[in-house]
Each structure stands twice: as C-alpha cells, then as structure tokens.
Amino acid sequence: MGCAPLATRCAVLGAAVLALAACGTEPDQPVVRDIAAEAPTGPDRSAPPVGGVHDYQLGGAYPPPAGVTVVTRDSTAEPVPGLHNICYVNGFQTQPADRDLWLEQRRDLVLSGPDGEPVIDPDWPDELLLDTSTEQHRTRLAEIIGATVADCAARGFDSVELDNLDSYTRSDGALDADDNLTFARLLVDAAHGAGLAVAQKNAPDLGVRGKDEAGYDFAIAESCHRWTECADYTEHYGGLVLDIEYADDLRGTFPEVCADPETPATTTLRDHDLVPPADPAHVFDHC
Template sequence: MRHSPAPRRLRTLAVVGAGTFALAACGAVAAPHAPPVVRQASAVADVAPVAVPPAGGVLDYQLGGAYPPPEGVTVVARDSTAQPEPGLHNICYVNGFQSQPADRELWLTERRDLVLSGPDGEPVSDPGWPDELLLDTSTEQHRTRLAELIGDTVRGCAASGFDSVELDNLDSYGRSQGQLTEDDNVAFAKLLADVAHGAGLAVGQKNAAELGARGKDEAGFDFAVTESCHRYEGCADYAAIYGGDVLDVEYADDLRGTFPEVCADPATPATATVRDHDLVAPDDPAYVFDHC
C-alpha cells in the first residue's frame, strides 16, 4: 500500500475518540448500487470483457483491515489476503512492483536475483517503506519470472471472487537509484495486466500520473486508483485518460482545504473518499471515512 507522492491509505467521517479532529461531511447522498460496467479490456482484443468499478460509485479503501463497509458503499478495495465483500465491486490490492513486508526474507533468500540491487550491490528498499524491496523489472527475463510470481497473486484474487485488481508501486522506478526506467515498469505492467484480463479481472493503474496515456494504451489499464490527486492537483491528468473511471482516496491529515471544499472542486472525481492515514478499522480512534 502506498501514497504517491506522499502516503498510502483512508473512511465515514465520523472520527471516533477524543483528541481527533472532526471533518465536516460533504452532505452528499450515497449513490445507489450501480450495475457493473462491462467493457472490453482496453489493450486486449482476445479476452472476455471485464467489469470496471461503477462510475461515481462510493469507495471504501480498506487496505488496513477488512470490515463491513458503511451503508451506501458500492466499491471496496481490500488486500489480496482478505475476502471480497458480497454484493459490491471488489478491488484486490496487489503490491505489483515491490515486496510485501512479510515476504522480505523470502525475496532475499529465495529470489534474490529478482530484487533490485543498487550501485553498491545492496538490495534497494523503498525509502518511505523500508520493509519493502524493489523488484528488478530491468530485463525481459526478470519481468517474465516476476509475472509468474506476482501473477499467482493476481489469479488468487480472481479465485477469491474479486472483480478487479490494483497494482501498487507502478512508480518504483522513481525510487530505484537510476536502476529502473519507466519503460521497464510499463512493460512489466503489461504482463500483469494480461494475467489479470486472462483471469477475468479489470486492472487499475495505481498513481503514476506522469505516465500519461501509456498506462492505458501500452500497459492495458482499465481504470485508475489515485491517492491524493486533489492534494497534489493531479486529478485532471487521470480524468483526461480514464474519464469517469477514476477512484480517488484523499487523506485526512493531508487535505488541501476542508473535505467539502475538496468535493466542491470540479476536478475532484465523483468517487473521492477521505480516509485516515493508516486506513484503520472503525474500532480504532483514528478511523476516518467520508465520501463526496
């Protein structure tokens, strides 16, 4: 999970507990459960159509732990180790370009050649999330092998009943000490998107607005999942590529203005949700959730 360019994660703006700040609710009425939008995978002509999240749906971003979504939620994102929520569009979180913290030793002991090395020969970690190792997407051979490993997780999402997948850390090249390029990660994203489409899943581009149309046209992404696009004034960049198929999470501790002001901005996606920084469950005093 990650914020880019800042954090990673967020819920009903009822902030529970003393010492937390309150955010004014947007006042919007929860959208009815929209039927899934089924379309041909954007860059794949020979696979079955996939269902993207409903445009304007109400998103709950639950990467910090699964819990029953608030009333009105139509789209929920959960980690690949969690189970989908019946009756909603479920997005499966997959750390596509970096290792998960719990798997760090596995990658270092059994897959070391697939972990990126810096100029000093040491494994390269994400500075913001030092328990995560950058995967080495720099060669076709590495990308093929990585697609088999990460692809197993993607196929597992489909087997669990998820509808789509978001591939995190697409922008790992920017943290690679010059060892990876945008081209490397776009090529690897294409392999993972092909796996997802083959399993019947829509694929979301996670952050990396700097790719422009390459994510959709070359990698084959069907929609976008953005973190803090309003905060960093990038929402229009995603809308220019994906139209209404943009899901946005803003973080309560890093808003640009109040959340009602965020929602009132014409550039803000209709799906915008505000969550707490660590995406905690409702029983945690730090829990925050609201939606436009």
C-alpha cells in the same frame, strides 16, 4: 522456488507471458507453456461503476459502511458479496511480510544498488523494489505476481490494483518507466485473462501510456486533489478514476475538495494508516 505465498494454486495467466517457470521447477530452467489453455474460464469482469462510493480497506477488512458500492481489500482478505471488489496486489515491490522470502529465495529478482544491497522504498523501508530491468526478470516476476492475481480472480474479486507502478522513480536510475510499463503489460494481460479489470495506481506523469501501453482499465489515485493531479487521470480515464484523499494531508476541508469540479466523483477520505473503525484514528467520508 515454490508457488508464491497467498496463491492457492500455481497458475499464471496471460497470453503475453510465453516462457515461465513451472511450479516446483527451478526458475533458471523456464519451460514453454500454453498460457491461453491454462487460463481458467469465467464471467467477464468490468471496471468499478462510475460515481460509486469507494471504501479503501488496506489497513484491515471490516463491514463497509452503508452506501458503499466499491471496496478495495488486500489480496489476503475476502471480497464482499454484492459489491465491486478490488484486490490489492503489490505488483512492483515486495510486501513487508514476504521480505525474508524474497531475500532468501528470490534475491536476484530484488533490485540491487551500486553497493550490492537491496534497494528499498524510502517511505516504506520494509518494502524492496523488484528488478523489472530485464526480460528474464519480468517473465519470472510475472509468474510469481501473476499467481496472486489468479488467486484474486478465483476467490471472486472483480478487479485488481497493482501498486507501485512508479517504483522506477525510487530506483536511482536503475529502472525506468519503460521497464515498469513492459512488466505491467504482462500483469494486465494475466489479469484480463482471468476476467479482472486492472487499475493504474498513481504515476500520473505517464500520461496516456498507462492506458495505451500497459492496457489499464481505470485509475486509483492517492491525493490527486492535494497535488493538483486529478485532471491528469480523468483526461485519460474519464469517470473511471477512484481518488483517495488523506485526512492529515488536506488543504482546506473535505467539502471544498468535493466541490472542486476537477475532483473525481468517486473520492474517498481516509485516515493515512487506513485503520478499521474500532481504531480511534479511523476516518471515512466520501464525495
């Protein structure tokens, strides 16, 4: 197995990852490495500014509107100079473009159902669930996903969003919250070692465990107003919560959402597919 796609170098950060496969080494023959010595040096990064204006650009990068101070882009995109840049990484499931790579070269790291078939996300059928159920799997996955996190830091992102922490809820009991939180700790430690702050993405049912056990620094929530979950995030992260509401899901108007005292100060309205402004379906507003 070679380096993870999107990574410009084979590197893994984080003192918690003790036995990882070297780049170009077969994953079944892990070598012990001094991870702390390998971590690149650089300035400490911080969480996004409280009360900032956030643009969520996962459907395609474009120049942020005037007034935006925080932007989230896919790990394949470039950060925006002068803003707080969040790097999106699919930490617990595979990206659609990498499906064949995982099935052909990393099949044992993809969760299997009772029928032996890969477990998919029912809402995103091009995404496969990663198998975080064993220490060996978590260690090898940390090498792969950690390389992408390292690349985010090397290219100038300030923080990272690790998506699909809640994949265990789609695993038919094959995974549990403990599995994913243990794996999350490895990724968070890797990101912190690279100078990146890390966002808990969704999973409000975890309560304080995301912050206390995995070490997340802030939260990114989808539709927390719609599902009356915003307080579940702000209770633990205070003003460090970035909410994205979707125009086709709103109960009432967006001004009413912003007027709700439980709505995070940094709340963004986007179209569900997060398309760029050139697309007629594009929606962007903020509280």
